[in-house]
Amino acid sequence: MAIGSRLRHVVESQQFSRALLEELLDRAGDMKAQPHHFSGRLNGQVMAALFYEPSTRTRLSFEAAMLRLGGRTMGTDNAREFSSAAKGETLEDTIRIVSGYADVIVLRHNEQGAARRAAAVSSVPVINAGDGPGQHPTQALLDLYTIRDEIGHVDGIRIAMVGDLANGRTVRSLTYLLSKFRDIRISFVSPPQVAMRDDIKHHLDEHRVPWVESEDLDAVLPQVDVVYQTRIQKERFSDEASYLALKGVYRIDNSTLARMKKNAIVMHPLPRVDEIAPEVDSDPRAAYFRQARNGLFIRMALLDKVLA
Protein backbone atom coordinates (compact mmCIF):
# COMPACT_ATOMS: atom_id res chain seq x y z
CA MET A 1 0.00 0.00 0.00
CA ALA A 2 1.12 3.48 -0.77
CA ILE A 3 3.09 5.40 1.81
CA GLY A 4 3.13 9.17 1.64
CA SER A 5 0.60 11.34 -0.10
CA ARG A 6 0.62 11.53 -3.85
CA LEU A 7 -1.48 13.37 -6.31
CA ARG A 8 -2.46 11.97 -9.66
CA HIS A 9 -5.20 14.15 -11.08
CA VAL A 10 -6.42 17.62 -10.15
CA VAL A 11 -10.16 17.59 -10.81
CA GLU A 12 -11.95 19.69 -8.19
CA SER A 13 -11.28 21.77 -5.08
CA GLN A 14 -13.03 19.36 -2.73
CA GLN A 15 -10.43 16.66 -3.35
CA PHE A 16 -7.64 18.43 -1.45
CA SER A 17 -7.11 17.42 2.15
CA ARG A 18 -5.85 20.04 4.53
CA ALA A 19 -2.48 18.25 4.75
CA LEU A 20 -2.06 18.26 0.98
CA LEU A 21 -3.09 21.92 0.79
CA GLU A 22 -0.46 22.85 3.36
CA GLU A 23 2.15 20.86 1.48
CA LEU A 24 1.32 22.60 -1.82
CA LEU A 25 1.25 26.07 -0.26
CA ASP A 26 4.61 25.46 1.42
CA ARG A 27 6.04 24.19 -1.85
CA ALA A 28 4.72 27.20 -3.76
CA GLY A 29 6.29 29.43 -1.12
CA ASP A 30 9.67 27.73 -1.59
CA MET A 31 9.38 28.16 -5.33
CA LYS A 32 8.55 31.83 -4.99
CA ALA A 33 11.44 32.42 -2.60
CA GLN A 34 14.08 30.48 -4.52
CA PRO A 35 12.87 29.75 -8.03
CA HIS A 36 16.36 28.85 -9.31
CA HIS A 37 16.50 25.87 -6.93
CA PHE A 38 13.79 24.21 -8.95
CA SER A 39 14.84 25.14 -12.47
CA GLY A 40 15.73 21.62 -13.59
CA ARG A 41 13.13 19.65 -11.66
CA LEU A 42 11.08 18.58 -14.65
CA ASN A 43 13.84 18.24 -17.23
CA GLY A 44 12.72 16.21 -20.20
CA GLN A 45 9.06 16.16 -19.24
CA VAL A 46 6.36 17.39 -21.56
CA MET A 47 3.13 19.17 -20.71
CA ALA A 48 0.23 19.22 -23.17
CA ALA A 49 -2.11 22.19 -22.85
CA LEU A 50 -5.46 21.23 -24.40
CA PHE A 51 -7.67 24.30 -24.40
CA TYR A 52 -11.18 23.82 -25.79
CA GLU A 53 -11.97 27.41 -24.92
CA PRO A 54 -9.50 30.25 -24.89
CA SER A 55 -7.95 31.51 -21.66
CA THR A 56 -4.74 33.31 -22.33
CA ARG A 57 -3.72 34.01 -18.74
CA THR A 58 -4.35 30.53 -17.40
CA ARG A 59 -2.56 28.97 -20.34
CA LEU A 60 0.46 31.27 -20.16
CA SER A 61 0.77 30.79 -16.45
CA PHE A 62 0.75 26.99 -16.82
CA GLU A 63 3.29 27.17 -19.65
CA ALA A 64 5.52 29.53 -17.68
CA ALA A 65 5.31 27.20 -14.67
CA MET A 66 6.38 24.18 -16.76
CA LEU A 67 9.18 26.09 -18.50
CA ARG A 68 10.53 27.43 -15.21
CA LEU A 69 10.75 23.88 -13.89
CA GLY A 70 12.78 22.85 -16.94
CA GLY A 71 9.99 21.02 -18.72
CA ARG A 72 8.63 21.67 -22.17
CA THR A 73 5.15 22.42 -23.38
CA MET A 74 2.97 21.88 -26.40
CA GLY A 75 -0.66 22.59 -26.94
CA THR A 76 -3.48 24.18 -28.74
CA ASP A 77 -5.67 27.13 -27.89
CA ASN A 78 -8.57 26.08 -30.02
CA ALA A 79 -8.81 22.33 -29.61
CA ARG A 80 -12.50 22.48 -30.36
CA GLU A 81 -12.27 24.12 -33.75
CA PHE A 82 -9.15 22.63 -35.26
CA SER A 83 -8.52 19.24 -33.75
CA SER A 84 -10.14 15.97 -34.52
CA ALA A 85 -12.91 17.13 -32.16
CA ALA A 86 -14.26 19.01 -35.16
CA LYS A 87 -14.34 15.67 -37.00
CA GLY A 88 -16.37 14.14 -34.22
CA GLU A 89 -13.72 12.56 -32.00
CA THR A 90 -14.78 12.23 -28.38
CA LEU A 91 -12.88 13.94 -25.57
CA GLU A 92 -12.03 10.49 -24.21
CA ASP A 93 -10.32 9.41 -27.43
CA THR A 94 -8.40 12.66 -27.68
CA ILE A 95 -7.16 12.25 -24.11
CA ARG A 96 -6.12 8.63 -24.71
CA ILE A 97 -4.03 9.77 -27.66
CA VAL A 98 -2.50 12.87 -26.08
CA SER A 99 -1.65 10.95 -22.91
CA GLY A 100 0.59 8.83 -25.11
CA TYR A 101 2.59 11.92 -26.09
CA ALA A 102 2.75 13.95 -22.89
CA ASP A 103 3.60 13.41 -19.23
CA VAL A 104 0.80 15.66 -17.99
CA ILE A 105 -2.31 17.14 -19.60
CA VAL A 106 -3.68 20.55 -18.67
CA LEU A 107 -7.29 20.68 -19.81
CA ARG A 108 -9.60 23.64 -20.25
CA HIS A 109 -13.02 22.64 -21.48
CA ASN A 110 -16.40 24.26 -21.99
CA GLU A 111 -18.40 21.41 -20.43
CA GLN A 112 -18.82 20.80 -16.72
CA GLY A 113 -17.43 17.38 -15.74
CA ALA A 114 -14.97 17.22 -18.65
CA ALA A 115 -11.97 17.00 -16.34
CA ARG A 116 -13.37 13.96 -14.56
CA ARG A 117 -14.13 12.24 -17.87
CA ALA A 118 -10.60 12.96 -19.05
CA ALA A 119 -9.01 11.72 -15.83
CA ALA A 120 -10.92 8.45 -16.05
CA VAL A 121 -9.24 7.49 -19.35
CA SER A 122 -5.86 9.24 -19.13
CA SER A 123 -2.67 7.31 -18.48
CA VAL A 124 -0.98 10.51 -17.27
CA PRO A 125 -2.10 13.13 -14.74
CA VAL A 126 -4.86 15.49 -15.84
CA ILE A 127 -5.05 18.99 -14.35
CA ASN A 128 -8.37 20.80 -14.62
CA ALA A 129 -7.77 24.35 -15.82
CA GLY A 130 -11.48 25.15 -15.77
CA ASP A 131 -14.39 23.07 -17.03
CA GLY A 132 -17.26 25.30 -18.07
CA PRO A 133 -19.33 26.52 -15.15
CA GLY A 134 -17.90 23.73 -12.99
CA GLN A 135 -14.57 24.11 -11.27
CA HIS A 136 -11.32 26.00 -11.57
CA PRO A 137 -9.30 24.40 -8.78
CA THR A 138 -5.93 25.96 -9.60
CA GLN A 139 -7.48 29.43 -9.34
CA ALA A 140 -8.84 28.50 -5.91
CA LEU A 141 -5.41 27.23 -4.86
CA LEU A 142 -3.70 30.44 -5.91
CA ASP A 143 -6.35 32.43 -4.04
CA LEU A 144 -5.71 30.37 -0.92
CA TYR A 145 -1.97 30.79 -1.35
CA THR A 146 -2.40 34.55 -1.68
CA ILE A 147 -4.43 34.75 1.53
CA ARG A 148 -1.77 32.86 3.45
CA ASP A 149 1.08 34.77 1.84
CA GLU A 150 -0.47 38.19 2.49
CA ILE A 151 -2.19 37.67 5.85
CA GLY A 152 0.25 35.08 7.21
CA HIS A 153 -2.36 32.41 8.01
CA VAL A 154 -5.65 31.02 6.79
CA ASP A 155 -7.18 29.79 10.07
CA GLY A 156 -9.18 32.52 11.72
CA ILE A 157 -9.61 34.86 8.78
CA ARG A 158 -12.70 36.94 8.09
CA ILE A 159 -13.44 37.22 4.39
CA ALA A 160 -16.05 39.14 2.43
CA MET A 161 -16.94 37.77 -1.00
CA VAL A 162 -18.41 40.56 -3.04
CA GLY A 163 -20.29 40.86 -6.31
CA ASP A 164 -21.71 38.14 -8.55
CA LEU A 165 -21.61 35.14 -6.22
CA ALA A 166 -24.15 33.04 -8.10
CA ASN A 167 -22.11 32.80 -11.28
CA GLY A 168 -18.55 33.29 -10.10
CA ARG A 169 -16.87 29.88 -10.03
CA THR A 170 -13.77 31.34 -8.36
CA VAL A 171 -15.62 32.26 -5.16
CA ARG A 172 -17.40 28.92 -5.20
CA SER A 173 -14.17 26.93 -5.51
CA LEU A 174 -12.40 29.08 -2.90
CA THR A 175 -15.26 28.54 -0.45
CA TYR A 176 -14.75 24.76 -0.71
CA LEU A 177 -11.09 25.16 0.18
CA LEU A 178 -11.72 27.59 3.06
CA SER A 179 -14.15 25.10 4.64
CA LYS A 180 -11.14 22.86 5.38
CA PHE A 181 -9.65 25.47 7.71
CA ARG A 182 -10.58 26.49 11.25
CA ASP A 183 -12.46 29.49 12.57
CA ILE A 184 -13.23 30.97 9.16
CA ARG A 185 -16.04 33.48 8.86
CA ILE A 186 -17.49 34.39 5.49
CA SER A 187 -19.69 37.32 4.54
CA PHE A 188 -21.44 37.07 1.19
CA VAL A 189 -22.09 40.56 -0.08
CA SER A 190 -24.17 40.69 -3.24
CA PRO A 191 -27.35 41.93 -4.81
CA PRO A 192 -30.11 39.36 -4.10
CA GLN A 193 -30.33 38.57 -7.83
CA VAL A 194 -26.86 37.04 -7.80
CA ALA A 195 -26.60 35.78 -4.20
CA MET A 196 -24.47 32.76 -3.31
CA ARG A 197 -26.26 29.54 -4.20
CA ASP A 198 -27.69 27.13 -1.64
CA ASP A 199 -25.35 24.23 -2.41
CA ILE A 200 -22.39 26.22 -1.12
CA LYS A 201 -24.33 27.43 1.93
CA HIS A 202 -25.25 23.84 2.79
CA HIS A 203 -21.63 22.79 2.37
CA LEU A 204 -20.58 25.51 4.83
CA ASP A 205 -23.29 24.49 7.31
CA GLU A 206 -22.13 20.87 7.12
CA HIS A 207 -18.57 21.95 7.85
CA ARG A 208 -19.72 24.34 10.59
CA VAL A 209 -18.33 27.43 8.89
CA PRO A 210 -20.35 30.47 9.97
CA TRP A 211 -21.50 32.68 7.12
CA VAL A 212 -23.75 35.70 6.77
CA GLU A 213 -25.40 37.35 3.82
CA SER A 214 -25.52 41.09 3.43
CA GLU A 215 -26.17 43.74 0.86
CA ASP A 216 -24.29 46.36 2.84
CA LEU A 217 -20.59 46.27 2.00
CA ASP A 218 -19.77 49.34 4.09
CA ALA A 219 -21.00 47.59 7.24
CA VAL A 220 -18.89 44.51 6.53
CA LEU A 221 -15.65 46.25 5.56
CA PRO A 222 -14.28 47.18 9.01
CA GLN A 223 -14.55 43.54 10.19
CA VAL A 224 -12.80 41.61 7.45
CA ASP A 225 -9.22 40.65 6.58
CA VAL A 226 -9.94 39.92 2.94
CA VAL A 227 -12.28 41.60 0.49
CA TYR A 228 -12.68 39.26 -2.48
CA GLN A 229 -14.18 41.39 -5.23
CA THR A 230 -15.70 39.89 -8.38
CA ARG A 231 -17.14 41.32 -11.53
CA ILE A 232 -20.90 41.80 -11.76
CA GLN A 233 -21.60 40.01 -15.01
CA LYS A 234 -23.62 42.26 -17.26
CA GLU A 235 -25.00 39.38 -19.30
CA ARG A 236 -26.90 38.03 -16.26
CA PHE A 237 -29.24 41.00 -16.06
CA SER A 238 -32.37 41.35 -18.14
CA ASP A 239 -32.19 45.10 -18.56
CA GLU A 240 -29.34 47.54 -18.76
CA ALA A 241 -30.77 49.87 -16.12
CA SER A 242 -30.76 47.35 -13.26
CA TYR A 243 -27.24 46.26 -14.19
CA LEU A 244 -26.05 49.86 -14.13
CA ALA A 245 -27.81 50.43 -10.83
CA LEU A 246 -26.08 47.45 -9.21
CA LYS A 247 -22.62 47.52 -10.67
CA GLY A 248 -21.68 50.77 -8.97
CA VAL A 249 -22.90 49.70 -5.53
CA TYR A 250 -19.88 47.61 -4.69
CA ARG A 251 -17.25 49.61 -6.51
CA ILE A 252 -14.04 49.68 -4.48
CA ASP A 253 -12.28 53.03 -4.35
CA ASN A 254 -10.30 55.07 -1.85
CA SER A 255 -13.34 55.66 0.36
CA THR A 256 -13.81 51.88 0.55
CA LEU A 257 -10.18 51.46 1.55
CA ALA A 258 -10.64 54.03 4.29
CA ARG A 259 -13.18 51.74 5.97
CA MET A 260 -10.99 48.65 5.76
CA LYS A 261 -8.54 47.37 8.36
CA LYS A 262 -4.98 48.58 7.96
CA ASN A 263 -3.71 45.04 7.21
CA ALA A 264 -6.63 43.80 5.16
CA ILE A 265 -6.26 43.01 1.46
CA VAL A 266 -8.33 43.40 -1.69
CA MET A 267 -8.36 40.39 -4.00
CA HIS A 268 -9.91 39.95 -7.44
CA PRO A 269 -9.63 37.02 -9.88
CA LEU A 270 -9.27 39.51 -12.77
CA PRO A 271 -10.08 40.69 -15.33
CA ARG A 272 -11.65 43.71 -13.67
CA VAL A 273 -13.80 46.22 -15.46
CA ASP A 274 -14.59 49.12 -13.18
CA GLU A 275 -15.50 47.39 -9.89
CA ILE A 276 -12.10 48.41 -8.53
CA ALA A 277 -11.08 52.00 -9.23
CA PRO A 278 -7.55 52.38 -10.65
CA GLU A 279 -6.71 54.68 -7.72
CA VAL A 280 -6.80 51.59 -5.48
CA ASP A 281 -3.90 49.97 -7.36
CA SER A 282 -1.26 52.02 -5.59
CA ASP A 283 -2.49 51.11 -2.10
CA PRO A 284 -0.41 48.34 -0.51
CA ARG A 285 -3.64 46.53 0.33
CA ALA A 286 -4.38 46.01 -3.38
CA ALA A 287 -3.26 42.39 -3.68
CA TYR A 288 -4.81 41.39 -7.01
CA PHE A 289 -1.74 41.73 -9.22
CA ARG A 290 0.37 39.86 -6.67
CA GLN A 291 -2.45 37.29 -6.59
CA ALA A 292 -2.23 36.81 -10.37
CA ARG A 293 1.52 36.34 -10.13
CA ASN A 294 1.08 33.71 -7.41
CA GLY A 295 -0.71 31.60 -10.00
CA LEU A 296 2.71 30.83 -11.44
CA PHE A 297 4.10 29.45 -8.18
CA ILE A 298 1.07 27.38 -7.22
CA ARG A 299 1.02 25.86 -10.72
CA MET A 300 4.74 25.11 -10.44
CA ALA A 301 4.04 23.38 -7.13
CA LEU A 302 1.19 21.36 -8.64
CA LEU A 303 3.17 20.28 -11.71
CA ASP A 304 6.07 19.34 -9.46
CA LYS A 305 3.76 17.34 -7.20
CA VAL A 306 2.18 15.30 -9.99
CA LEU A 307 5.38 14.80 -12.03
CA ALA A 308 8.52 14.87 -9.88
Add this chain to the structure above:
Amino acid sequence: MSTVQQGRLKATVMDADQIRRSLSRIAHEIVERNHGAADVVLIGVMAKGDHLARRLADSLIELEGAPIAVGALDISNHRDDRHLRVPAHRGPSEVPDIDGKVVVLVDDVIHHGRTARAAMDALMDFGRPRAIQLAVLVDRGHRELPIRPDYVGKNVPTSDSERIEVLVTEEDGIDQAVIVAV
Protein backbone atom coordinates in the same frame (compact mmCIF):
# COMPACT_ATOMS: atom_id res chain seq x y z
CA MET B 1 7.82 15.26 -0.69
CA SER B 2 6.11 12.18 -1.96
CA THR B 3 7.92 8.93 -1.29
CA VAL B 4 6.02 7.17 -4.05
CA GLN B 5 7.14 7.56 -7.60
CA GLN B 6 4.25 8.54 -9.79
CA GLY B 7 4.81 5.54 -12.10
CA ARG B 8 3.25 4.95 -15.47
CA LEU B 9 -0.35 3.85 -15.51
CA LYS B 10 -0.70 0.47 -17.22
CA ALA B 11 -4.37 -0.34 -17.02
CA THR B 12 -7.60 0.52 -15.29
CA VAL B 13 -8.78 -2.46 -13.23
CA MET B 14 -11.94 -0.88 -11.83
CA ASP B 15 -13.82 2.19 -13.01
CA ALA B 16 -16.21 4.32 -10.96
CA ASP B 17 -19.23 2.10 -11.67
CA GLN B 18 -17.40 -1.09 -10.80
CA ILE B 19 -16.21 0.41 -7.51
CA ARG B 20 -19.73 1.52 -6.66
CA ARG B 21 -21.14 -1.94 -7.41
CA SER B 22 -18.41 -3.73 -5.47
CA LEU B 23 -18.98 -1.60 -2.38
CA SER B 24 -22.70 -2.19 -2.67
CA ARG B 25 -22.15 -5.96 -2.85
CA ILE B 26 -19.76 -5.89 0.10
CA ALA B 27 -22.36 -3.97 2.13
CA HIS B 28 -24.89 -6.74 1.41
CA GLU B 29 -22.35 -9.41 2.35
CA ILE B 30 -21.61 -7.67 5.65
CA VAL B 31 -25.31 -7.65 6.51
CA GLU B 32 -25.72 -11.29 5.49
CA ARG B 33 -22.68 -12.57 7.37
CA ASN B 34 -23.54 -10.67 10.56
CA HIS B 35 -27.33 -11.15 10.44
CA GLY B 36 -27.86 -7.42 10.23
CA ALA B 37 -25.53 -4.60 11.12
CA ALA B 38 -26.58 -3.77 14.68
CA ASP B 39 -23.21 -4.66 16.24
CA VAL B 40 -21.07 -3.72 13.25
CA VAL B 41 -18.53 -0.91 13.44
CA LEU B 42 -16.71 0.11 10.26
CA ILE B 43 -13.12 1.27 10.68
CA GLY B 44 -11.25 2.55 7.63
CA VAL B 45 -7.48 2.40 7.41
CA MET B 46 -6.21 5.86 6.47
CA ALA B 47 -5.74 7.31 3.98
CA LYS B 48 -8.06 5.58 1.52
CA GLY B 49 -9.91 3.01 3.61
CA ASP B 50 -11.56 5.72 5.70
CA HIS B 51 -13.35 7.09 2.65
CA LEU B 52 -14.41 3.59 1.58
CA ALA B 53 -15.62 2.87 5.14
CA ARG B 54 -17.81 5.97 5.09
CA ARG B 55 -19.34 4.91 1.79
CA LEU B 56 -19.98 1.38 3.10
CA ALA B 57 -21.61 2.94 6.15
CA ASP B 58 -23.92 4.96 3.91
CA SER B 59 -24.93 1.75 2.11
CA LEU B 60 -25.51 -0.10 5.38
CA ILE B 61 -27.63 2.75 6.73
CA GLU B 62 -29.70 2.56 3.59
CA LEU B 63 -30.01 -1.24 3.81
CA GLU B 64 -30.75 -1.49 7.51
CA GLY B 65 -32.34 1.86 8.23
CA ALA B 66 -30.26 2.32 11.37
CA PRO B 67 -27.15 4.37 12.14
CA ILE B 68 -23.74 2.68 11.83
CA ALA B 69 -20.65 3.67 13.80
CA VAL B 70 -17.75 4.48 11.52
CA GLY B 71 -14.15 5.40 12.31
CA ALA B 72 -10.71 5.96 10.84
CA LEU B 73 -7.42 4.42 11.90
CA ASP B 74 -3.91 5.79 11.52
CA ILE B 75 -1.64 2.74 11.62
CA SER B 76 1.74 4.41 11.08
CA ASN B 77 3.01 3.68 14.61
CA HIS B 78 2.18 0.01 14.21
CA ARG B 79 3.84 -0.63 10.86
CA ASP B 80 6.53 -3.32 10.97
CA ASP B 81 8.83 -1.27 8.70
CA ARG B 82 8.87 1.92 10.77
CA HIS B 83 12.50 1.29 11.74
CA LEU B 84 13.39 1.25 8.02
CA ARG B 85 11.66 4.43 6.90
CA VAL B 86 9.75 7.23 8.50
CA PRO B 87 6.07 6.43 8.14
CA ALA B 88 3.66 9.08 6.90
CA HIS B 89 1.25 10.06 9.66
CA ARG B 90 -2.22 10.43 8.25
CA GLY B 91 -3.85 12.25 11.11
CA PRO B 92 -5.38 11.29 14.43
CA SER B 93 -7.35 8.04 14.57
CA GLU B 94 -11.05 8.44 15.22
CA VAL B 95 -12.37 5.21 16.67
CA PRO B 96 -15.84 4.81 18.22
CA ASP B 97 -16.57 2.33 21.01
CA ILE B 98 -15.53 -1.12 19.76
CA ASP B 99 -15.83 -3.23 22.93
CA GLY B 100 -17.92 -6.28 22.13
CA LYS B 101 -18.57 -5.10 18.57
CA VAL B 102 -17.84 -6.71 15.24
CA VAL B 103 -15.26 -4.44 13.66
CA VAL B 104 -15.00 -4.50 9.89
CA LEU B 105 -11.62 -3.09 8.94
CA VAL B 106 -11.77 -1.43 5.53
CA ASP B 107 -8.79 -0.81 3.27
CA ASP B 108 -8.28 -0.11 -0.40
CA VAL B 109 -5.74 -2.82 -1.28
CA ILE B 110 -4.41 -5.93 0.41
CA HIS B 111 -0.97 -7.11 -0.69
CA HIS B 112 1.48 -8.65 1.77
CA GLY B 113 -1.03 -8.41 4.60
CA ARG B 114 1.30 -6.33 6.73
CA THR B 115 -0.96 -3.28 6.77
CA ALA B 116 -3.87 -5.43 7.93
CA ARG B 117 -1.71 -6.85 10.71
CA ALA B 118 -0.71 -3.35 11.79
CA ALA B 119 -4.34 -2.25 11.66
CA MET B 120 -5.42 -5.11 13.96
CA ASP B 121 -2.60 -4.21 16.30
CA ALA B 122 -3.55 -0.52 16.27
CA LEU B 123 -7.20 -1.37 16.84
CA MET B 124 -6.43 -3.25 20.07
CA ASP B 125 -5.31 0.03 21.63
CA PHE B 126 -8.93 1.14 21.51
CA GLY B 127 -10.71 -1.83 23.01
CA ARG B 128 -11.62 -5.48 22.68
CA PRO B 129 -13.85 -6.16 19.72
CA ARG B 130 -15.88 -9.37 19.66
CA ALA B 131 -14.54 -10.09 16.19
CA ILE B 132 -12.55 -8.39 13.46
CA GLN B 133 -13.38 -8.84 9.79
CA LEU B 134 -11.50 -7.41 6.84
CA ALA B 135 -12.94 -5.76 3.72
CA VAL B 136 -10.75 -4.66 0.81
CA LEU B 137 -11.55 -3.19 -2.55
CA VAL B 138 -8.68 -4.97 -4.32
CA ASP B 139 -6.80 -8.15 -3.37
CA ARG B 140 -3.59 -8.21 -5.36
CA GLY B 141 -2.19 -11.42 -3.83
CA HIS B 142 1.42 -12.06 -2.65
CA ARG B 143 0.49 -12.53 1.02
CA GLU B 144 3.40 -12.80 3.46
CA LEU B 145 1.27 -13.28 6.59
CA PRO B 146 -1.56 -15.70 7.36
CA ILE B 147 -4.30 -13.13 6.71
CA ARG B 148 -7.27 -13.49 4.40
CA PRO B 149 -9.88 -10.79 3.75
CA ASP B 150 -13.53 -11.61 4.44
CA TYR B 151 -14.88 -9.29 1.76
CA VAL B 152 -13.11 -8.60 -1.54
CA GLY B 153 -14.18 -6.18 -4.24
CA LYS B 154 -11.97 -7.66 -6.92
CA ASN B 155 -9.05 -10.07 -7.11
CA VAL B 156 -6.33 -8.66 -9.33
CA PRO B 157 -3.26 -10.85 -9.99
CA THR B 158 -0.20 -8.62 -10.10
CA SER B 159 3.57 -8.83 -10.36
CA ASP B 160 6.12 -7.31 -8.01
CA SER B 161 6.98 -4.67 -10.58
CA GLU B 162 3.45 -3.31 -10.42
CA ARG B 163 1.47 -1.35 -7.89
CA ILE B 164 -2.28 -1.02 -7.47
CA GLU B 165 -3.46 2.52 -6.89
CA VAL B 166 -6.99 3.23 -5.77
CA LEU B 167 -8.23 6.74 -6.48
CA VAL B 168 -11.23 8.07 -4.56
CA THR B 169 -13.27 11.13 -5.45
CA GLU B 170 -12.84 12.55 -1.95
CA GLU B 171 -9.08 12.86 -2.45
CA ASP B 172 -8.32 12.29 -6.11
CA GLY B 173 -11.31 13.80 -7.88
CA ILE B 174 -12.27 10.46 -9.47
CA ASP B 175 -13.06 6.87 -8.46
CA GLN B 176 -10.74 4.39 -10.14
CA ALA B 177 -8.41 1.48 -9.44
CA VAL B 178 -5.38 1.31 -11.69
CA ILE B 179 -2.25 -0.78 -12.16
CA VAL B 180 0.88 1.32 -12.21
CA ALA B 181 4.30 0.18 -13.37
CA VAL B 182 6.86 0.92 -10.67
